[in-house]
Structure formats: structure tokens, C-alpha cells
Amino acid sequence: MELSDIDIILAVGRSGKISQAAKELNYAQSNVTTRIKKLEQEYQVQLFNRFPKGVVPTAKGEQFIAYAARIRNLLHDLEQDMMDPGEPSGTLKIGIVETAASSRFMEILNEYQVTYPKVSISLVNATSPKVLRHKIQAYEIDGAFISGACVKEGLKVEYEMQDTVHIISKRMETPTESLCQVSWVVFPQGCPYREITEMFLEEEGLSARNMIEVSTMENLLSCVESGIAYTIMPCSVIHKKPEVYSVHDLAEKFTHTTTTFVRGEDRYVSSALDQFVKLLNQKCITF
Template sequence: MELSDIDIMLAVGRSGKISQAAKELNYAQSNVTTRIKKLEEEYQVQLFNRSSKGVIPTEKGTQFLAYAARIRGLLHDLQQEMIDPEEPSGTLKIGIVETAASRRFMEILNEYQMTYPDVSISLVNATSPKVLRHKIQSSELDGAFISGACVKEGLKVEYEMQDTVHIISKRTDTLLESFCQLSWVVFPQGCPYRELTEKFLAEEELSAKKLIEVSTMENLLNCVESGIAVTIMPCSVVHNKPEAYTLHNLSDVFTPTTTTFVRGENRYVSSALKQFMRLLHEKCITF
């Protein structure tokens, strides 16, 4: 096995398609297929189940991918430790869920950039914590802000923020009397607040058919502000224009929420990431 086989396996595992992995790695598709078959012959196991729709890892393939991710992570850490200077520089790759991308967070980023101008910041937005967890574990991100109960094995929590969840509507002085007449705007599947909305609707014995799915916080808030729909989100998402919305309380069961900043456990912490986490603690950032 060669180190390049690790990258091939990880690319195929990510995309589920040999053609997509070949394009990503700039390899011929036949080369990727041959390398996988060679690995299967070397270890006397089948690593992927093939179909017309793509490939799915077998049990042994899943084990191989887990080891491959660890090997790639260690190689990434080795490279970073060898080249990492004492003064922060290079690229800091941070993931963030849409609900955490607040003005306060941007102020922290601005201060960090002014303090450490040699660091190039790369922000990756997502609505699904699962996507960000995967990117941390595959060394695509140095760390990420993730909402909900999402801390898994292999992740280390470096900072934690508390918030409350509410039904958010356009500005109104009256109570929301009839939930059954409302449409609800949500993020795609995988978002913890979508799951919370669906749970709430089930608890109230309401239909979940009136869901409007959007992919950005801007579109979600536009739907709410215009009165097209209401949403269930942390109260911090309306920080830029609080006068345009009304927050309606939920039961205590649904109210608390947590956003955490996590990184890969037992992974090398670059000087750029170390100073970013220090700034988070110093500024006591809240969303």
C-alpha cells in the first residue's frame, strides 16, 4: 500500500462515486478502480459494494476508512508541527453553523485578523453539525462551532456557549394562537433546530407538511420577517434586527441549547488555532 492509496480511499468514501473521486484527485477513473482492486487483493477483503449508483463501503471498508482518516490526520499534524512558527501564520480553517455566524462572532474574527495579519482565515458554513464533524475528523478543518448535542468521540470541546430557543415570528403584539395555521421555515435535514421543530410539531400533534426548507440564515429570516412563516431558532439569530421579530416562549423541555467550539481530540494545535481559542475565552463570546 502507498500513501496515495489513503487519499484515494478517503476520496471514494466521501463521494460514494469513483468518477467523482478521480475528478477530485485529478486521476484517471481507471487508475482509481485499479488501485482499489489492488488494495482488495493485497488484504484479501472487499472494501466497497458496487452498484450503478456508486459504491458503498463494506464493513471492512468502513474499518479501512477509519484507519485511513487517522493516518491522514497524523500526517497532517506532522506537517503542521514541522512548519508551524511561534508567531501565528498560515491558514486557519474554521467551520461554523449558520446559527452561530453572528455579528459578535464577526467582531472576534476581525480582532483576530488585525492581531495576526499573517493568518489567512477560511470559513466553512454548514447547517448540519454532522458535516462539520466529518471535516474536522478528516483534517479539512482546524475546529468548528457546532450547535446541539453533537460532541462525539474524537472531538474535544474548547469553548461552550448557552442560548435559549424560541418560536420566532414577525413583529406582533399578540400571542400566536393557532399553530395549525402556520408555515414553518427550516434548514435541511441534519440541522438540530429542524429536528427540534419536527419534535415540537409532533408533541403538539400538528402536521409537519407546512415546512419551507432554506439553506441560509438570510433566507430563513426573510421568510420570518415577511410573515410567510415562523421558525424555531436560538434568540441570538435576530441580533442584527431584533425590532423586526417577536420571540415566543417554548416549554422548558425545548428551551436550552448549546453551541460548542470543538477540535480534533489528540490532534496537533497550531499556534494560529491556539491564539484563536485564547481570544474566544478572553472575549467570553456569546451568540
């Protein structure tokens, strides 16, 4: 087996089509087919089931793809380690939930950039912990802030922050006794705060008049500030203009939440990421 075979298997596994994998790798389709057959003969297993519309990994094929991904990731770490100059530089890609992006996190990010100007910071926004976890595992980002409960297998927690969530409305708007009459603004499915909202409404026997789904914190806060809807979020999201909102407490079981900064477990840590984690822990920022 050659290292290029690793890329072929991963490309075919991702796309489910030999033709698409060949195009991605700039190989002839016949070459990709031949290389797969050679691997199958070498290991005496069938890696893919062939169908008119594409290919599907067999059980052994899925195992092969998993090993191939580990090998490719190790090679990536080796390359990064050898090229690391020992001082923060290059690109630092951080995944961040909307709630953290709107908070005092930006203050520490600014301090980091001033301290380490050779680092180019790239922020990847998401509302779903599952999306951020996948991006870490796919080596698309170096680490991420994840809100709420998340599967931590394969991840290393570098920092953990406790926060509380509350019902947030426009100041002096509909009192909390009339929650059955209001609309709620939420992020798309997968957002932990949407899950809290849905559990709260179910627990209270309430049916939201209208569930407004938005994808950015700016739009969410605009809905609340204008009086269109209520939301359930950490109070940190309104720290810039707290005077325009009213905050209502939730029952104890809905109140507490956690935001963690995680990276890939057993993954190479660049100088840029290492210093970012150290600064984060030094500042002990609460979102």
C-alpha cells in the same frame, strides 16, 4: 507497503471505482490494480470485492481504510507541525452554523483578524452538525461551531455556550394562541432548530400549514420579518433589529440549547487555532 499505497487505498475507498481513483491520482489504471493486488498478497487478505460497476471494501478492506486514514492524518499533522512558524499565520478554516454566523461571533472574528493579520480566515457555513463533524474528521476545517446535541466522540470541546430558543414572529402579528394557523420557516433536515420545531409542533398537536425550507439566515429572517412565517431560533439571530420581531416563550424542555466549538481530538493544533481558542475563551461570547 509504500506511503503511496495509502493514497491509493483511500482514493479507491472514496470513489468505489479503480478508474476514478487512478484519474484522481494521475496513475495508470493498471498500476492502481496491480498495487492493490500486491497489498492483498502481502497481507493475505482481500481488500475489495470486485463488481462490473466498481469495487466495495470487504470487512478487512474497511479496517485497512480506517488505518490508512489515520496514517494519512498523522502525516498531515507532522507536516503542519514542522512547518508551523510558532506565531499565527497561514489559513484558519472554521466551520460555522448559520445561527452563529449571524451573531456577535463576527465581532470576535474581526478582533482576531486585526490582532493576527497574517492569518487568512476561511468560513465554511452549514446548518447540519453532522456535515461539520465530517469536515473536521476529513481535515477540511480546523474546528467548528456546532449547535444542539452532537456526537462528540473523536472531537474535543474547546468552548461551550448556553443559549435559549424562542418562537420568533413579526412584531404584532398573529398571537401565539393561533399557532395552528401559521407557516414555519426552517433550515434543511439535520438542523437542530428544525428538529426542535418539529418536536414542538408534534407535542402541541399542531400541524404547520406550510413548512418553508431555506438555506440561509438572511432568507429565514426575511420570511419572519415579512410575516410569511414563524420560526424557532435563538434570540441572538435577531440582535441587529430586535424591534421588528416579537418573541414568544417555549415550554422549558424546548428552551435550552448549546453551541460548542470543537476540533478533532488528538489532532495537531496550529498556532492560529490555538490563539483563536484562547481569544474565544477570553471574550466568553454568548451567541
